[in-house]
Amino acid sequence: MGIASDALKNFKGFNLKNLPEVEPVSPGHRACQGCGEVLALRQAMKAIGNNTVVCSATGCMEIITSPFPQTAWRVPWIHVAFENAAAVASGVEAAYKAMNRKKIVDQPDVTIIAYGGDGATADIGMQALSGALERGHNMIYFCFDNEAYMNTGIQRSSSTPFGASTTTSPAGKQSSGQNTWKKNMAEIAVAHGAPYVATATPAYPIDLMNKVKKASLVPGPAYIHIYSPCPTGWRCGIDESIEVAKLAVQSKVFPLYEVIDGEFYLSRKVAKPKPITDYFKIQRRFRHLTEAEVGYIQGRVDEQYEKLLKKCVVEEKKKEKE
Amino acid sequence: MSKQIGIEVSIAVAEAVGLCDVDVVAAYPITPQTHIVEHLSELVADGHLDANFVPVESEHSAMSACIGSSAAGARTFTSTCSQGYALMSELCYIASALRLPIVMAVANRALSAPINIWNDHADLMYARDTGWIQLISENGQEAVDMSIAAFRIGEDKRVLLPVQVNLDGFTLSHFIEPLTIPDAADIKKFLPAYRPALRLDPANPITMGPVGMPDIYTEARMAQDVNLKNSKPIIQEIFNEFGKQFGRKYKLVESYKADDAETIIVVMGSIAQTAMTAVDMMREKGKKVGVVRPRIFRPFPGAELFDAIKGAKNLVLIDRVTAFAGGEISGPVALEIKSVLYDKKHYPKVGNFLAGLGGRDVTDQNFEEMVERVASAKDGELPAYEFINVRE
Numbered sequence: 001m002g003i004a005s006d007a008l009k010n011f012k013g014f015n016l017k018n019l020p021e022v023e024p025v026s027p028g029h030r031a032c033q034g035c036g037e038v039l040a041l042r043q044a045m046k047a048i049g050n051n052t053v054v055c056s057a058t059g060c061m062e063i064i065t066s067p068f069p070q071t072a073w074r075v076p077w078i079h080v081a082f083e084n085a086a087a088v089a090s091g092v093e094a095a096y097k098a099m100n101r102k103k104i105v106d107q108p109d110v111t112i113i114a115y116g117g118d119g120a121t122a123d124i125g126m127q128a129l130s131g132a133l134e135r136g137h138n139m140i141y142f143c144f145d146n147e148a149y150m151n152t153g154i155q156r157s158s159s160t161p162f163g164a165s166t167t168t169s170p171a172g173k174q175s176s177g178q179n180t181w182k183k184n185m186a187e188i189a190v191a192h193g194a195p196y197v198a199t200a201t202p203a204y205p206i207d208l209m210n211k212v213k214k215a216s217l218v219p220g221p222a223y224i225h226i227y228s229p230c231p232t233g234w235r236c237g238i239d240e241s242i243e244v245a246k247l248a249v250q251s252k253v254f255p256l257y258e259v260i261d262g263e264f265y266l267s268r269k270v271a272k273p274k275p276i277t278d279y280f281k282i283q284r285r286f287r288h289l290t291e292a293e294v295g296y297i298q299g300r301v302d303e304q305y306e307k308l309l310k311k312c313v314v315e316e317k318k319k320e321k322e
Numbered sequence: 323m324s325k326q327i328g329i330e331v332s333i334a335v336a337e338a339v340g341l342c343d344v345d346v347v348a349a350y351p352i353t354p355q356t357h358i359v360e361h362l363s364e365l366v367a368d369g370h371l372d373a374n375f376v377p378v379e380s381e382h383s384a385m386s387a388c389i390g391s392s393a394a395g396a397r398t399f400t401s402t403c404s405q406g407y408a409l410m411s412e413l414c415y416i417a418s419a420l421r422l423p424i425v426m427a428v429a430n431r432a433l434s435a436p437i438n439i440w441n442d443h444a445d446l447m448y449a450r451d452t453g454w455i456q457l458i459s460e461n462g463q464e465a466v467d468m469s470i471a472a473f474r475i476g477e478d479k480r481v482l483l484p485v486q487v488n489l490d491g492f493t494l495s496h497f498i499e500p501l502t503i504p505d506a507a508d509i510k511k512f513l514p515a516y517r518p519a520l521r522l523d524p525a526n527p528i529t530m531g532p533v534g535m536p537d538i539y540t541e542a543r544m545a546q547d548v549n550l551k552n553s554k555p556i557i558q559e560i561f562n563e564f565g566k567q568f569g570r571k572y573k574l575v576e577s578y579k580a581d582d583a584e585t586i587i588v589v590m591g592s593i594a595q596t597a598m599t600a601v602d603m604m605r606e607k608g609k610k611v612g613v614v615r616p617r618i619f620r621p622f623p624g625a626e627l628f629d630a631i632k633g634a635k636n637l638v639l640i641d642r643v644t645a646f647a648g649g650e651i652s653g654p655v656a657l658e659i660k661s662v663l664y665d666k667k668h669y670p671k672v673g674n675f676l677a678g679l680g681g682r683d684v685t686d687q688n689f690e691e692m693v694e695r696v697a698s699a700k701d702g703e704l705p706a707y708e709f710i711n712v713r714e
Binding site: 050051052053055056062063066067068069071073074075076077078079080081083084087088089090091092093094095096097098099101102104105107110127128130131134135 | 348373374376387393524528532533538
């Protein structure tokens, strides 16, 4: 057994009957209507509870929760800059370790959180995150991935999906929008040897909250990549965040899985996958794509999903034994 | 009891920081700062210092981790210089705005390009507008003493600001000097435990680093400015207490044979020692010359500096950095001193010399030449600044 599976041996998850009432992120923040990201943040923080210190990257979740003199945070929270949330959390974690050991404080169970958007994680903050994962700090990093720089006005990031039109990868006569494939941050976290890595989305709240809870129980660094719909940037209806996130999972575009001590486990097998056209058609960021381009993307989605399934052999083997 | 020993200045600074009982050191290696953080990691590895050493992947993350650590309530130290300082500088502005008493030793080194690992004050000047307190050492003993005083100054409840301890790269950091490392018990008497009133504590949640809209930004910046301004007398007060505890007395501005001097050299850092030697030589020849040396650069000790230089007819102002302002205004140190003189309606003859860039020696001969140049110049003859000891 590895350190993560050891820590999760007796894990008891959340279900609809025992959802925590605690709300570390209060209502009254300034997110856009229908924001899937603040919903993900709320769910994640409900699973964490109050005994935490939260380190925020610059971005939507920082701006909408902290316009002085107001704050939406009922737990200690710090924002420093765009690219360094993981490094700030490294310092908080080191401080708590030292202060507990030296008996300056008696707070051994504080959960240290860092979070950022996809730009803060996959682009500008990649180095700080890599350093924190490699050093093995006992902390959780959430990437709230809305697939572009939404706070500055929908510019492309390395997490923007192929074919999406953004303000810096616009579709046009000579362009079909973003012309690179989405960077796979969860796999990059796995490659660092992080004991717990998972993907989640607020469309499946119990799954998300259980993954966050597991991450908090695992000693060492945990990374959770949270697919967070942005109606403003994706150009879907403000009442369609949950639907679009469900379609992302059901069309295999964003598979839900966990990686515990390096072993892959599929959280939700997509038995009858929906075509990506179902997912694309409710988002205007994809509406310029031709049939051929959609087919090309469908091929890649299928291929990536098959690759993931092959990695999830552990679960299959377990079932065979049963 | 403390006793004098022969020791490399970097090692001595690390020993002093260790005796200050730091909780967290987060640092990234850069020449010539390396020996300071190497020795601190040794102290931790050997169990002499109960701290967490965070070997970060860049200076940017070093200062980020220091901010997190200090905000969580731990006594925090780092060290860097030059390019490393440039990389972390974004965070240095934030550390001071968040009022975090981080202490950082800077083994002053030139900035690229051309890449150059040797000493000048490019990083010291780069840092001057970041809202940190800047202390400057002339020799190894001062580097040790300033490192200890820095924690006390930064952590004083009336101050709460990060403090930069500047020591010249190589010419101080790598020299072996006879030094007194204070006794641990004396340091404990001088430096109380760090217990901040506010920190990132789940028992008392606070929001740090919020958005400041136009309706509050100016007030926030003014509050920080007032705070730095108010720190000046407190720094002297703490120097006085340091003197009582350890017997070495420090002032915001130090003078050497300046009382009756017709020409005063104003210089910062280790080359002040060469300047003093040059002054002794010139005094033997009957020339009335003195040296004035600011010990702090931020907050700028304008009043103390003016008192020290006001009797002189000629001023030799040394800048150890190229300012790239276009040629019609002086280097940063001279510019600030001239600003003080203008406000006092006091107009001595002023020469500004860019000297000792990227590790070039500044000799006693050079000082004599600069003094002659200003003393013999006719009105209006001196340019805004000139390079000395340079091949053209």
